[in-house]
Amino acid sequence: MTELTLQPLSGYSAFPGPVVAVIMDGIGLGPADDSNGVHVAYTPTLDRLFQDKLMFRLKAHGKAVGLPGDGDMGNSEVGHNSLGAGRVFAQGAKLVNEAIAGGTIFTGRTWKEVMARGGQGGTVHFIGMVSDGNVHSHIEQLYALLDRCAAEKVKRVRVHALIDGRDVGEKSALDYIVPLEQRLAAISGSGLDYRIASGGGRMVTTMDRYNANWQVVENGWKAHVLGEGRQFTAASEAVAAYYAEDPAMTDQYMASFVIADGGTPVGTINDGDAVILFNFRGDRAIEISRAFEEDVFTEFERVRRPDVLYAGMMQYDGDALIPKQYLVEPPAIDRTLGEYLCAAGVTSYAISETQKFGHVTYFWNGNKSGYIDKKLETYDEVPSDRITFDLRPWMKAAEITDRVIEAVAGGGYKFIRLNLANGDMVGHTGIEPAVRIAVETVDLCLGRILAAVGKAGGIALVTADHGNADCMWTEKKGKRTPMVAHTLNPVPCIIVDYSGSNAFVASGCADPGLSNVAATVCNLLGYQAPEIYDPSLVRLQP
Numbered sequence: 001m002t003e004l005t006l007q008p009l010s011g012y013s014a015f016p017g018p019v020v021a022v023i024m025d026g027i028g029l030g031p032a033d034d035s036n037g038v039h040v041a042y043t044p045t046l047d048r049l050f051q052d053k054l055m056f057r058l059k060a061h062g063k064a065v066g067l068p069g070d071g072d073m074g075n076s077e078v079g080h081n082s083l084g085a086g087r088v089f090a091q092g093a094k095l096v097n098e099a100i101a102g103g104t105i106f107t108g109r110t111w112k113e114v115m116a117r118g119g120q121g122g123t124v125h126f127i128g129m130v131s132d133g134n135v136h137s138h139i140e141q142l143y144a145l146l147d148r149c150a151a152e153k154v155k156r157v158r159v160h161a162l163i164d165g166r167d168v169g170e171k172s173a174l175d176y177i178v179p180l181e182q183r184l185a186a187i188s189g190s191g192l193d194y195r196i197a198s199g200g201g202r203m204v205t206t207m208d209r210y211n212a213n214w215q216v217v218e219n220g221w222k223a224h225v226l227g228e229g230r231q232f233t234a235a236s237e238a239v240a241a242y243y244a245e246d247p248a249m250t251d252q253y254m255a256s257f258v259i260a261d262g263g264t265p266v267g268t269i270n271d272g273d274a275v276i277l278f279n280f281r282g283d284r285a286i287e288i289s290r291a292f293e294e295d296v297f298t299e300f301e302r303v304r305r306p307d308v309l310y311a312g313m314m315q316y317d318g319d320a321l322i323p324k325q326y327l328v329e330p331p332a333i334d335r336t337l338g339e340y341l342c343a344a345g346v347t348s349y350a351i352s353e354t355q356k357f358g359h360v361t362y363f364w365n366g367n368k369s370g371y372i373d374k375k376l377e378t379y380d381e382v383p384s385d386r387i388t389f390d391l392r393p394w395m396k397a398a399e400i401t402d403r404v405i406e407a408v409a410g411g412g413y414k415f416i417r418l419n420l421a422n423g424d425m426v427g428h429t430g431i432e433p434a435v436r437i438a439v440e441t442v443d444l445c446l447g448r449i450l451a452a453v454g455k456a457g458g459i460a461l462v463t464a465d466h467g468n469a470d471c472m473w474t475e476k477k478g479k480r481t482p483m484v485a486h487t488l489n490p491v492p493c494i495i496v497d498y499s500g501s502n503a504f505v506a507s508g509c510a511d512p513g514l515s516n517v518a519a520t521v522c523n524l525l526g527y528q529a530p531e532i533y534d535p536s537l538v539r540l541q542p
């Protein structure tokens with residue numbers, strides 16, 4: 001017996017169909033008002049489910065998913081980690097804060113090597129997102145690193161500033177860029193040379209994910225490494241110019257830019273330098289890390305690959321070991337549901353479209369990219385469009401649904417999981433009519449999936465990883481501002497049993513969150529949940 005053994009749930013007999021977990025990305029439970037895209041959309045299927053007796057409201061933000069505080073909104077990484085690992089792990093945002101507060105971030109080998117490069121005439125570069133969104137990064141963490149460089153007398157530091165506008169206000173760039181410029185100027189006043197060298201909006205510069213569009217990474221490489229891009233004398237000037245040229249421009253889409261003095265870029269990346277990617281979250285950090293680290297690289301023409309010491313804030317992929325060097329140990333997410341189910345011989349199918357493909361595989365499996373057991377698992381990806389999703393809010397939901405229905409009807413899988421991206425990806429655009437269509441698309445597809453699960457005599461578990469579409473705008477003094485970020489709202493979790501057994505009732509577990517789902521799935525599949533997991537939402541009828 002391995003330590004991953006699952007015991008059968010006694011008194012529960014096998015049923016024909018699969019257990020199907022539907023993750024409606026970015027569909028939270030908000031107030032019943034016009035700002036709530038889930039409320040205003042026409043959603044007959046969800047409306048029916050929300051009346052179900054096995055409908056739970058799950059916490060999906062803050063401490064319930066391992067973030068530093070309850071003011072932190074949820075996100076896909078921590079959400080899917082919690083869903084897939086059955087318990088709460090302290091996440092990157094928190095671990096980095098602790099490593100800074102305790103000083104351990106500066107005592108490891110990697111930081112010392114970075115300082116050595118800085119001491120030997122190399123420039124220390126920081127690439128990352130400058131906001132306090134706390135989803136991919138936090139600007140206070142960058143400040144701590146900069147202050148430490150100054151304290152250790154590193155002469156030359158360059159920041160490559162990715163502009164957010166997705167986890168924070170859509171036009172909030174100057175709230176972060178201006179204080180950052182001031183801070184760098186203040187440090188430079190004491191004889192050091194610290195500046196912003198390049199930047200760009202996060203959706204078009206550097207932070208692509210899941211191989212959706214490598215052009216984004218190439219744009220960043222050109223700006224950060226080669227110093228190629230539209231030139232400005234300061235990042236704040238670049239942002240102001242973009243706003244002035246196009247009043248509809250929002251931060252996440254700002255073209256990459258280069259800071260130059262008299263036409264010469266102030267901070268290209270060169271042999272002998274050190275580069276730290278200060279984002280802690282992995283999905284959008286892997287591609288640029290590969291561009292720096294891989295000897296043989298064919299995703300785009302690098303032109304020049306500087307011989308640098310490259311390090312991540314964390315290791316972003318624990319399977320592929322990307323990057324090799326990093327400052328803070330990532331959460332050690334082990335004994336995931338996937339590992340238990342594979343050990344029990346349960347066949348499974350996971351699917352989404354490109355934008356969320358890694359969410360139901362890599363994040364779900366505790367930030368490991370490969371299969372756990374290829375003989376038992378199938379991972380399926382529908383290629384996403386390369387557009388802003390307000391233009392096609394239906395995204396690939398119908399294609400995903402078609403394949404799920406096939407997988408359900410085929411009878412080859414005992415556990416099926418899928419992510420419908422619409423509520424989140426369209427929610428991030430803040431375009432109200434598109435958000436409604438996105439939510440309605442999810443509802444329509446959900447109806448089709450439930451019908452298929454019903455026909456097969458299975459059980460569906462319908463949930464979400466965090467909110468987004470549930471708040472489209474905020475209002476102050478009669479003026480509405482689009483709200484493009486995730487929300488702090490709870491998410492639904494509804495269990496719809498078509499197996500005919502009607503065996504389960506609510507377990508009454510207190511204050512449930514996303515981490516209670518994995519134990520629930522174990523039970524629905526006919527297994528006792530592992531003791532280390534947070535309790536199941538259901539128990540067998542007495």
Ligand SMILES: O=C(O)[C@@H](CO)OP(=O)(O)O
Nearest residue numbers: 075076077135166167424
């Ligand atoms: O797009 C992303 O990177 C984040 C927001 O920063 O969204 P999600 O967590 O839903 O992937």
Ligand SMILES: [Mn+2]
Nearest residue numbers: 025076424465
């Ligand atoms: Mn998400």
Ligand SMILES: [Mn+2]
Nearest residue numbers: 424425428468
């Ligand atoms: Mn999102």
